[in-house]
Amino acid sequence: MIFDLRSDTVTKPTLEMRRAMAEAEVGDDVYGEDPTTLALQERVAVLLGKEAALFVSSGTMANQLAIATQTRRGDEVIVGEGAHPIWYESGGAAALSGVQFQVAGTGGFYEPEDIDANVKPRAYYSPRTSLIALENTHNRAGGRVLSALKANAIAERARSLGLRAHLDGARLWNAAVALGESESELARSFDTVSVCFSKGLGAPIGSALVGDRVVIEEAHRLRKMWGGGMRQTGVLAAAALHALEHHRKRLAEDHAAGKMLSSLLKSAKGLKARDPETNIVNIDVEADADKVVALAKDRGLLVGVSGPRRIRAVLHLDIAKESVPRCAEILAEAVSAASKAL
Ligand SMILES: Cc1ncc(COP(=O)(O)O)c(C=O)c1O
Numbered sequence: 344m345i346f347d348l349r350s351d352t353v354t355k356p357t358l359e360m361r362r363a364m365a366e367a368e369v370g371d372d373v374y375g376e377d378p379t380t381l382a383l384q385e386r387v388a389v390l391l392g393k394e395a396a397l398f399v400s401s402g403t404m405a406n407q408l409a410i411a412t413q414t415r416r417g418d419e420v421i422v423g424e425g426a427h428p429i430w431y432e433s434g435g436a437a438a439l440s441g442v443q444f445q446v447a448g449t450g451g452f453y454e455p456e457d458i459d460a461n462v463k464p465r466a467y468y469s470p471r472t473s474l475i476a477l478e479n480t481h482n483r484a485g486g487r488v489l490s491a492l493k494a495n496a497i498a499e500r501a502r503s504l505g506l507r508a509h510l511d512g513a514r515l516w517n518a519a520v521a522l523g524e525s526e527s528e529l530a531r532s533f534d535t536v537s538v539c540f541s542k543g544l545g546a547p548i549g550s551a552l553v554g555d556r557v558v559i560e561e562a563h564r565l566r567k568m569w570g571g572g573m574r575q576t577g578v579l580a581a582a583a584l585h586a587l588e589h590h591r592k593r594l595a596e597d598h599a600a601g602k603m604l605s606s607l608l609k610s611a612k613g614l615k616a617r618d619p620e621t622n623i624v625n626i627d628v629e630a631d632a633d634k635v636v637a638l639a640k641d642r643g644l645l646v647g648v649s650g651p652r653r654i655r656a657v658l659h660l661d662i663a664k665e666s667v668p669r670c671a672e673i674l675a676e677a678v679s680a681a682s683k684a685l
Contacts, residue, residue, distance in 0.1 A: 346670050349647045351514075351597070351622060351659035354545040356582055363585040369577035372398075373567070379577030383584050387551045390587070391536050392527030395559035396551045398580060400571055402427070402513040405537030405552040407435045407569075408562040410474065413507040413535065416441035419470040421461050421501075423451045425483030426476065427511055439569075443470060451484030452477070452493075455500035462504055475501040478511040479529065480518045483649060486601070486623030486657075488518045491528045498532035508532065513539040513550070517621040520594045534558065543594050543622060544586035545660040549579050590660065597622035600658040600667050607671035613682040614654075614675070626654040626674070630681035639677035644670055 347353045356364070370376035380398050387396040399405050406428050410420060420442050422429060428436050429444055436442050447453035447461045463469035477497055480486045498508035510533040512518070512526070519526045530536045535554035540546035552562050566572060573579075601619040608616040608626065617625045628635050632648045639646055647655040656670070 345643050345645065346662060346666055346673070347645045348656040348658070348662065348670060349645050351543045351657045352541060354543075354660045356545065356547050357660075359589070360545065360582050360585045363581045364578045367577040367581035369575040371574050372576045373572045373574060377575060377577045377580070379584070380580040383580040384551065386584065386587065387538065388553055390526050391530045391538070391553045393530070393536065393553045394556045396553040397559050397562050397566065398576060398583075399550050399552060399566060400548065400573070401541075402511075402537055402539040402550045403432045403435065404566070404569070404571055405539075405550045406432060406476075406509075406511055407439055408552050408565055409476070409509040409535045409537060409554075410436050410442060411440045411565055412558050412561045413474045413509065414440055414442050415471070415473070417470060418442045418473040419445050419463060421445050421447050421458060421472060421475040421506075423447060423453050423478060423481065424449055425451050425481070426478055427482055427513070428476070430483065445472070451481035451487055452489050453497070455496050458497070458500050458504065458506070462506070472506060474507045474509060476509040476511055477533075478513075480514040480521075480621050480623070482513070482623065485617050485625035485655070486514065486517065486619055486621035488521050488620050490522055491524045491531065494529060495532040502532065502534075507534045509534065510536040512536050514542055514621065516591050517543055517594050517598070520592070521598055521621050540583035540586050543597060543659055544583075544590045546582040546586040547579070549583050593660070594622065596664065597658040597660070600662065600664050603664065603667045604656060604658065604671055607668060608675060611671075611675035611678060613678045622658045624656045624658070625649065626656060628652050628654055628678055628681070630678060634681040635674075635677050638680045639673055642673045642677060644673040644677070646674065
């Protein structure tokens with residue numbers, strides 16, 4: 344038995360989800376004729392309280408479309424520390440949109456005043472700051488959440504300065520469940536939002552970019568230009584619709600499993616597990632993180648590395664809470680073995 348805690352992206356479609364995919368009504372989405380995709384886009388737009396949504400292949404594509412549609416070459420985008428497009432999107436913002444990033448605050452989130460402190464003056468020699476982006480939940484920060492009050496205050500400050508605001512909500516579903524606030528409330532003051540169906544929700548593929556009609560029309564054009572126009576996407580949209588319907592509320596179980604893992608590791612030596620706010624547990628280790636990961640793998644547990652001395656464990660649909668004590672045990676053993684080898 345292998346426990347895979349590397350990410351919530353490793354989930355496999357359930358039998359019911361596969362059934363929904365098999366039975367999906369489909370058409371050619373490049374002609375705008377896939378009824379299931381159109382239904383998903385409508386559903387997501389309503390859920391997020393925006394005018395329109397576009398189904399795309401990945402969270403990366405959704406974020407990159409948000410940047411490309413709301414900036415010009417040479418512009419600057421303000422983001423929090425550890426933002427996904429800085430670390431994990433293959434330099435797409437530089438290659439596709441020609442923008443630079445300015446990091447604001449520490450620990451992933453930032454305050455409205457940090458925008459004032461970082462926005463560049465309107466001068467011919469300054470980059471034009473045109474967009475801010477906020478990640479909720481924040482991946483590298485260990486699934487941290489920001490309340491609707493705080494998140495919207497940031498977006499509103501940006502908009503008052505004439506900037507656009509993008510919300511990277513790859514795990515907005517987790518934030519909504521953890522905070523007890525709706526997705527539309529968390530997204531209220533943002534111009535665009537990206538959401539993923541292929542993480543905690545358990546769909547095999549797919550994300551969406553959501554926003555006003557004008558920006559989504561332009562994203563539609565760019566999606567085709569980038570080779571992201573797909574045909575009978577209804578089989579994928581059906582999985583996403585199934586996930587929205589059946590897998591959203593249960594995210595609370597992943598959050599509880601994360602807390603259980605962290606508390607079971609409290610007494611272990613050579614590590615410090617952060618108290619998680621959602622399904623991502625960051626664990627600081629005294630030994631080399633790669634070594635701990637290799638030793639855990641030998642014992643049947645897969646975890647990720649997010650720094651030289653940091654490990655990441657992510658709870659998800661395919662990890663039963665009954666397995667969590669065994670996962671904690673293996674991790675503690677691996678850390679102990681790695682420490683002895685120091
Ligand atoms: C916060 C955040 N944004 C965007 C993405 C990108 O999603 P994808 O892997 O579908 O490109 C991820 C992926 O883990 C993420 O954690």
